[in-house]
Amino acid sequence: MATAESYLKPEVIRNVARLDLRARFIVEGFLSGLHASPFQGFSVEFSEHRRYTQGDDTRNIDWLVYAKTDRYYVKKYQAETNITGYLLMDLSESMAYTYRQDLTKFDYSICLAAALSYLMVHQQDPVGLVTFDEKIQASLPARSKRSQLGNILALLSRAKPAGVTDVARSLRQFAPMIRHKSLIMLFSDLLTDPDPVLDALRMIRFAGHDIIVFHVLDEAEVNFPFDGMCELRDPESGQLMTVDAAGIRGDYLDAMKQLRDRYKTACRTIGADFVELDTSMHFDKALVEYLSQRKARF
Structure with missing residues (x-):
């Protein structure tokens, strides 16, 4: 008989078409010890x-x-005081990138979103979904009915990352749609100018909403494992660049650290959570660790 752990292996997850199974195995197999809600x-x-x-x-x-x-x-x-949650999913083409992992950044984010949806619905917390690229592409109003989980998973299964993104514009477009104090969960690689994004997050936070930013990168984007002369392509603009990997590795890693530190510091300042993830991490364990830490703070 297959165990929950076996279903969470990336090579198995890749072949599992029903996202509700992914969510159920993650939540029931690994969050069973969290009796209290991890959401404030x-x-x-x-x-x-x-x-x-x-x-x-x-x-x-x-x-x-x-x-x-x-x-x-x-x-x-x-x-x-049930809290209303909204999942905001980045559909930019860069989210479809993978170097050698079984899950793309988009797949990884879907697994996280599916698990969180399952958790909130089973806590009777309303949860909704918004997908966006340059602007909002689709949205589901927050509901707490069990059927809402199926609606969310159906929309996620149809979503395909393509084209460019404008995270800040999409956040500003989304802000007027929130009618009550809510928990906003953003899934994105945030490979864009951080200033407009942080301004939009401040606006949402100062309106009284709670924010969790799941910063999802590919393993290669974090570690830069390339050697020799390699050709890099911007997935959104199509621009090509040939570089000496060894020559730019140090500068690249410094720039990536600065980007993440910028987001992390700004989020901490406004009271938002910033969760650093990459596709080499087991998403179930990463989610449990974060939720456990969050629960301990409240």
Whole structure:
């Protein structure tokens, strides 16, 4: 019998067409120990009793009532401050890049988004999805119904990264669509001028929304493992450049570190989370580690 861990291997995930399976194995296999919500703002309070019906969670049975009445009753709870989540997915062509990993940056981001969607829906937190390149391409309003997970996964499975992106413009276009205090989860490689992006993130944060930036890069973009003379192509502009890998490796790595440090420092200043990821990391373990750290802070 296959274990949850076996389904999380990249070579297996690549052949699994149903994203809901990916999400279920990640969440149920690795987040089962996180009993409390990792999202700030979620809590529940006791509402009332009702008769037990087949399919109810037996953990909610009130055994004191059973002892008095010899009947099964379950405790009903209601959410006090459910938080609304929005997944923002970058569709730029650069997100389709992979050097030697089984998952592209886009595939990796989909796995993260699928798991987070599953988690939020099962916590009865509304969650929505927005895909964008130069502007918003598709959006699903936030819902907490179980059917919402299928809607999100269907849209993600149809999405294809292509063309150029404008992260800042898309964030500004999205901002007026948020009607309530929400948790904004951005998935992007952010290979663009950081100033407009950070300005847009500040605007959203100062409007009272929580922000998590998942900065997803390919392993090669982080480590620059190339040797000799190599030809590099900008996937969005098509521009080609022939370089001596050894000669520019140091400058490249310094520039990439500066870019990430810029985003990290700015996000910390405005109270947003900045999560550094690359496609060599097991996305399930990276997600668990981040959510555990976030839960510990609140």
